[in-house]
Amino acid sequence: MAQSHPLFDLSGRVALVSGAAQGVGRAMSLAFAEVGADLVLADLNEEGARQTAADIKALGRRAVAVACDVSDPDQIRPMFDRLDQEFGRIDVLANVAGGEVALGPPEEIDLDAVGASMQSLVVGRFCCCQEAGRRMLAAGKGSIINIVSIAGLTALGRGHAPYSMAMGGVAQMTRELSTEWASRGIRVNSIVLAQVLNPMLRERIEADPRMEEQWLRGIAMGRLGEPDDVKGVAIFLASDAARWVTGVLLPMDGGNLAMNAGASYPGGPGITG
Numbered sequence: 001m002a003q004s005h006p007l008f009d010l011s012g013r014v015a016l017v018s019g020a021a022q023g024v025g026r027a028m029s030l031a032f033a034e035v036g037a038d039l040v041l042a043d044l045n046e047e048g049a050r051q052t053a054a055d056i057k058a059l060g061r062r063a064v065a066v067a068c069d070v071s072d073p074d075q076i077r078p079m080f081d082r083l084d085q086e087f088g089r090i091d092v093l094a095n096v097a098g099g100e101v102a103l104g105p106p107e108e109i110d111l112d113a114v115g116a117s118m119q120s121l122v123v124g125r126f127c128c129c130q131e132a133g134r135r136m137l138a139a140g141k142g143s144i145i146n147i148v149s150i151a152g153l154t155a156l157g158r159g160h161a162p163y164s165m166a167m168g169g170v171a172q173m174t175r176e177l178s179t180e181w182a183s184r185g186i187r188v189n190s191i192v193l194a195q196v197l198n199p200m201l202r203e204r205i206e207a208d209p210r211m212e213e214q215w216l217r218g219i220a221m222g223r224l225g226e227p228d229d230v231k232g233v234a235i236f237l238a239s240d241a242a243r244w245v246t247g248v249l250l251p252m253d254g255g256n257l258a259m260n261a262g263a264s265y266p267g268g269p270g271i272t273g
Helices: 025-036 045-055 073-086 113-140 162-183 199-207 210-216 227-238
Strands: 014-018 039-044 063-067 092-093 141-150 184-195 249-252
Touching: 014 025, 014 073, 014 113, 014 141, 025 039, 025 045, 025 092, 039 073, 039 249, 045 063, 063 073, 063 227, 073 113, 092 113, 092 199, 092 227, 113 162, 113 184, 141 162, 162 184, 184 227, 199 210, 227 249
Parallel strands: 014 039, 014 092, 039 063, 092 141, 141 184, 184 249
Antiparallel strands: none
């Protein structure tokens, strides 16, 4: 049986993943464990994080589940103290958790909702990057992966302004931190996601089945994403295989960003030929 390339091996390394209870965060956590990493799993859903931890332990790796609201620096900092106690190092940070999405017409939406999006996606994630970055700078190495929505690069409309503005902030955070820290051994990249079938997205489709057809109009591969689609991309960015890769916004979007808004693809909604 062929062995995986050693550049992708994360044995002996420690990753912290937020949003680890389900969806993309869970998939990334399992991916890192499958190539040898030990993990700290952060989520508001502590029971879900513990289930992910149990699945990782079944793979023979260590995993510690931590209940944490990653929009709150007063919870983030003790989480990193726990990481220090349990592992004494961090090699990979994956910022996945995103909080609730406030939707509404931009002329009407409450400013508190705008502030909540910024607090969760920008301030909270920056605090995680700051805490991880200090430790990685002391070690002289590390990889940070920020999940960014395509809404951070292109406009979604449909009342998404606060979410899109915050995701745009995360994209720029990635560029700035990659520039500040590259010469000191830390790589900072983003995975840019189109619509991935996490539990929240499935609920939206159940409430309005027309949404799936709307999204599929923009995805040239003709299907929505699955959480496990992120595994290979995440392993690459976390590992030495990407040792000269930093500041990248890597699309995992089924071709969405490449396709003109007026384009179509064979087999797409309403396309018969």
